[in-house]
Amino acid sequence: MKAKLGVSALVLLFLSGLWLVAAPFAVGYQSRGASYVDATVNDLWVGGGLAAVSFVALVIYAADSLRELARRGKHADL
Template identity: 90%
Template structure:
């Protein structure tokens, strides 16, 4: 149960980061063809960082889960 909550939180953080990256263009506060406004730069850095960190954490969790499954499978053979 604890793992499901953690993975769910990481997925939500990842999606939130992606939204922050897309928001300036989807919502329209970044004018097309204009230099990036400060809010856009902030959203890109914060959203990109949030998405990257949560993605890395998800990959680490998945690798650990696969390692645990392999360990259990190895013990089941014996």
């Protein structure tokens, strides 16, 4: 149960980070071709960092789960 909650939180954080990166362009407060305003730069850095950290955490969780499955499979043959 705790693992599902943690993975769900990481997925939501990852999607939130992606939204922060896309929001200035999707919502339209960053004009096309204009230099980036401070809010856009902030959204790109915070959203990119949030997405990157949560993606790395998801990859680590997946690798740990695969390692645990391999360990269980190795011991099942004995």
